[in-house]
Amino acid sequence: MLDRLGTSLKDALKKLAGKTVVDRAAVEELVKDLQRALIQADVNVKLVMQLSQAIKTRSLEEQPPKGMTVREHVLRIVYQELVNLVGSAGEVKLEPQVILMAGLQGSGKTTTTAKLARYFQRKGMRVGVICADTFRPGAFEQLHTLCSRIHVSCFGDPKEKDALRIVREGLPAMSGNEVVIIDTQGRHALEAELIQEIIDIQKIASAKHRWLVIDAALGQQAADQARRFHEAITIDGVIITKMDGTAKGGGALSAVAETKAGIVFIGSGETSDDLERFEPDGFISRLLGMGDLKALVERAEETMAGQEVDVNAMLRGKFSLRDMYQQLEAVNRMGPLKQIMSMLPLGNMEIPQDAYDVTSTKMQRYRIIMDSMTSTELDDPSVMGSSRIHRIAIGAGASPEEVRELLRYYKMMKKALKGVRGGQGKFNMQRMMKKFGGM
Amino acid sequence: MFEGLRARLQKIQGTLEENIAKTASPADTAPQDPAVSGTGPEERDPSLLSRVRVLITDREFFISEKDVEEPLFELEMILLENDVALPVTEEIIQRVRADLTGRRRKIGESVEGIVVSALRGAILGVLGQGFDLLTYVRDHEKPVKILFTGVNGTGKTTTVAKVASYLKKNGCTVVIGAGDTFRAGALEQIDVHAGRLGIKVIQHQAGADPSAVLFDTVQYAEAHRIDAVLADTAGRFHNRANLMNQLEKIRRVMKPDLIVYVDEAVAGNDAVVRAHEFEKTVGADAVVLTKADMDQKGGAAISIAHTIGKPVMFLGVGQGYDDIIPFAPTRVVDELLGVSA
Ligand SMILES: Nc1nc2c(ncn2[C@@H]2O[C@H](COP(=O)(O)OP(=O)(O)OP(=O)(O)O)[C@@H](O)[C@H]2O)c(=O)[nH]1
Ligand SMILES: Nc1nc2c(ncn2[C@@H]2O[C@H](COP(=O)(O)OP(=O)(O)OP(=O)(O)O)[C@@H](O)[C@H]2O)c(=O)[nH]1
Ligand SMILES: [Mg+2]
Ligand SMILES: [Mg+2]
Numbered sequence: 001m002l003d004r005l006g007t008s009l010k011d012a013l014k015k016l017a018g019k020t021v022v023d024r025a026a027v028e029e030l031v032k033d034l035q036r037a038l039i040q041a042d043v044n045v046k047l048v049m050q051l052s053q054a055i056k057t058r059s060l061e062e063q064p065p066k067g068m069t070v071r072e073h074v075l076r077i078v079y080q081e082l083v084n085l086v087g088s089a090g091e092v093k094l095e096p097q098v099i100l101m102a103g104l105q106g107s108g109k110t111t112t113t114a115k116l117a118r119y120f121q122r123k124g125m126r127v128g129v130i131c132a133d134t135f136r137p138g139a140f141e142q143l144h145t146l147c148s149r150i151h152v153s154c155f156g157d158p159k160e161k162d163a164l165r166i167v168r169e170g171l172p173a174m175s176g177n178e179v180v181i182i183d184t185q186g187r188h189a190l191e192a193e194l195i196q197e198i199i200d201i202q203k204i205a206s207a208k209h210r211w212l213v214i215d216a217a218l219g220q221q222a223a224d225q226a227r228r229f230h231e232a233i234t235i236d237g238v239i240i241t242k243m244d245g246t247a248k249g250g251g252a253l254s255a256v257a258e259t260k261a262g263i264v265f266i267g268s269g270e271t272s273d274d275l276e277r278f279e280p281d282g283f284i285s286r287l288l289g290m291g292d293l294k295a296l297v298e299r300a301e302e303t304m305a306g307q308e309v310d311v312n313a314m315l316r317g318k319f320s321l322r323d324m325y326q327q328l329e330a331v332n333r334m335g336p337l338k339q340i341m342s343m344l345p346l347g348n349m350e351i352p353q354d355a356y357d358v359t360s361t362k363m364q365r366y367r368i369i370m371d372s373m374t375s376t377e378l379d380d381p382s383v384m385g386s387s388r389i390h391r392i393a394i395g396a397g398a399s400p401e402e403v404r405e406l407l408r409y410y411k412m413m414k415k416a417l418k419g420v421r422g423g424q425g426k427f428n429m430q431r432m433m434k435k436f437g438g439m
Numbered sequence: 440m441f442e443g444l445r446a447r448l449q450k451i452q453g454t455l456e457e458n459i460a461k462t463a464s465p466a467d468t469a470p471q472d473p474a475v476s477g478t479g480p481e482e483r484d485p486s487l488l489s490r491v492r493v494l495i496t497d498r499e500f501f502i503s504e505k506d507v508e509e510p511l512f513e514l515e516m517i518l519l520e521n522d523v524a525l526p527v528t529e530e531i532i533q534r535v536r537a538d539l540t541g542r543r544r545k546i547g548e549s550v551e552g553i554v555v556s557a558l559r560g561a562i563l564g565v566l567g568q569g570f571d572l573l574t575y576v577r578d579h580e581k582p583v584k585i586l587f588t589g590v591n592g593t594g595k596t597t598t599v600a601k602v603a604s605y606l607k608k609n610g611c612t613v614v615i616g617a618g619d620t621f622r623a624g625a626l627e628q629i630d631v632h633a634g635r636l637g638i639k640v641i642q643h644q645a646g647a648d649p650s651a652v653l654f655d656t657v658q659y660a661e662a663h664r665i666d667a668v669l670a671d672t673a674g675r676f677h678n679r680a681n682l683m684n685q686l687e688k689i690r691r692v693m694k695p696d697l698i699v700y701v702d703e704a705v706a707g708n709d710a711v712v713r714a715h716e717f718e719k720t721v722g723a724d725a726v727v728l729t730k731a732d733m734d735q736k737g738g739a740a741i742s743i744a745h746t747i748g749k750p751v752m753f754l755g756v757g758q759g760y761d762d763i764i765p766f767a768p769t770r771v772v773d774e775l776l777g778v779s780a
Binding site: 036039041042045104106107108137138141144188189190215216217218220242245246248251 | 733
């Protein structure tokens with residue numbers, strides 16, 4: 001049933017193939033199929049309606065960029081709007097911090113608490129957890145068992161009834177750790193006393209992060225629930241659990257919309273190792289039941305890479321990381337840089353030997369690192385300070401040194417391009433870029 | 440539960456009635472027209488002559504697709520926003536449309552009556568019958584063996600405790616089998632519940648074979664002439680073949696009389712997918728929907744019942760032992776539509 005959905009979306013996309021003008025009927029059909037897919041994935045119905053309106057308007061009003069077919073144009077808009085809806089991954093820093101877990105009954109807080117402990121532990125940090133669930137039978141034993149399996153200390157008292165007291169006593173007891181995670185009992189928006197309890201817990205703990213744990217199967221109820229939690233303790237990260245089932249996790253997007261917080265992690269199994277950093281593209285593919293949307297869009301963008309890279313701006317010295325990213329993408333498809341360079345009439349352009357020495361694996365690494373950068377950083381690399389470098393490194397699973405190396409490479413390229421400015425190279429550069437795009 | 444849905448359904452009822460009344464009103468003013476009173480409840484005649492006749496004489500008496508199109512779209516949005524899964528929503532809409540459009544409104548028949556019966560019929564049609572556990576236990580050979588299944592965290596263990604308490608209060612003897620030997624803290628959890636309720640629980644150590652535990656529980660019940668065996672199981676996803684096989688083995692070994700599938704009322708579209716898979720692999724005789732207190736929507740009840748065609752037995756409405764209510768479909772639907780029964 002669900003696979004059929006992906007197919008019908010693909011069929012609708014096929015109808016746009018070969019068209020030279022944007023066909024209203026075909027766009028409408030596509031939007032309708034998209035709506036079905038998203039609603040089936042539990043995305044909030046109102047969000048779906050807003051999204052489809054935006055897609056419709058943009059598809060019909062925006063001119064397809066030169067070199068892009070109608071189908072690619074629409075596809076790209078769909079993709080961009082979805083990326084917008086899903087948001088980027090929430091930040092996770094490897095620094096001393098207290099994390100407060102919150103969520104509905106049975107959403108997976110306790111399991112995820114242990115998973116997070118494992119995550120930070122693997123990154124070399126000292127971790128302790130506090131069991132502030134004094135309500136659910138066996139809650140302490142559950143958390144304690146999970147923690148002892150990974151040798152993480154767990155504070156709690158199955159006989160104590162007062163969660164606030166546990167937190168008050170647990171924080172100093174756990175102060176020898178860099179990361180402290182507080183597990184709480186399940187609660188929902190309509191339970192006023194329990195909502196008050198978590199407000200009070202946060203007053204005591206002043207947790208740096210308040211993460212909302214959401215079951216991937218949660219339906220339209222997600223928006224109301226997330227709103228209430230956000231009002232109570234200002235949620236700054238969302239975790240989607242049980243993504244190893246067949247649910248699509250669309251409900252969590254309501255939480256993203258309500259809290260403006262990013263999704264930080266995905267839970268994908270019952271053991272403490274089943275935790276993944278959130279990855280928007282994979283998530284979108286799953287939402288739509290369509291594996292290759294990003295690839296399709298990339299292919300479309302590649303065909304017009306020549307147009308997209310603003311050669312003239314680059315020659316004016318405005319060569320940003322974004323331009324370099326596109327260049328690397330183009331190069332990536334064409335083989336070793338040196339080989340390409342040697343094919344081109346580069347005139348007096350002096351490219352240092354080092355630039356050639358970038359292997360394709362390196363380039364792949366560079367692209368991954370750049371994927372973790374914000375638009376500001378891509379457009380204006382001069383903002384890059386050590387804390388940004390640190391963040392990017394974590395996001396990309398790289399070392400800060402690798403990020404710095406990338407920045408050095410970028411500066412080198414930029415300098416090399418500046419050298420071309422004014423000379424006969426200009427013409428050649430344009431040719432080169434065209435070639436990159438066309439191949 | 441269902442409060443949000445109720446308010447909005449009653450509003451849509453109003454819109455539908457208005458639209459239908461509007462088209463029908465000119466005819467209302469001329470009920471003495473002999474041609475009108477002459478048209479019986481016969482089907483639409485395809486012949487041109489009769490179509491023309493209908494057009495001329497009592498066109499207004501047909502409820503056309505156009506009259507209901509807009510309110511039906513609104514109804515569709517309402518159902519979707521209330522977590523009724525998409526395919527189920529489409530079926531309800533289809534039924535209401537078929538029931539309303541092309542239909543000849545009989546003289547004297549109230550618009551409200553038409554609309555209410557169309558909606559009521561459509562929703563009842565997908566909700567199905569309820570399931571009265573007490574009657575079942577009373578009439579059945581003892582011990583009645585009940586196996587609880589479902590995906591992770593839906594409320595199986597809590598439901599086992601609630602049902603145990605419910606049966607005990609109604610004069611039945613109960614034993615619980617601690618069939619979740621896998622999840623950390625599961626044994627302690629069921630132990631505390633059973634202890635509080637004063638109910639015997641049979642358990643082996645962590646990691647033991649759940650089939651063996653539940654087999655022992657059944658033996659215990661037989662030896663002690665206990666009315667009902669409630670078998671808890673570990674949560675598992677329907678796409679994990681080995682875990683589903685394990686459940687299948689449990690079923691073979693303990694031979695349950697009833698398999699109760701537990702899911703939560705706040706689940707969205709996946710509720711349909713997994714209910715279907717559980718039904719297919721180990722079967723299900725009845726459904727319990729938990730966490731109905733979280734939510735005033737409750738569309739999952741409609742979706743699941745419809746998908747697997749099995750009755751909803753209880754709604755879980757909180758974490759206390761008494762937070763469980765037997766599910767009666769007609770009452771729910773009448774409440775939804777604001778019909779006084
Ligand atoms: N398959 C799978 N199961 C999960 C995942 N996360 C949690 N679970 C299971 O879901 C069930 C509930 O998880 P818990 O961690 O107990 O949930 P909780 O939010 O702490 O529950 P309460 O404290 O009762 O509110 C358990 O059976 C977990 O093993 C996941 O990512 N995948
Ligand atoms: N609000 C509310 N919470 C419920 C209800 N039923 C169960 N819960 C809570 O949901 C959480 C999970 O319940 P469990 O009974 O442990 O769920 P389970 O299906 O046995 O979980 P696993 O064995 O881990 O798969 C607990 O915190 C329960 O107290 C209900 O009807 N309403
Ligand atoms: Mg817990
Ligand atoms: Mg359980």
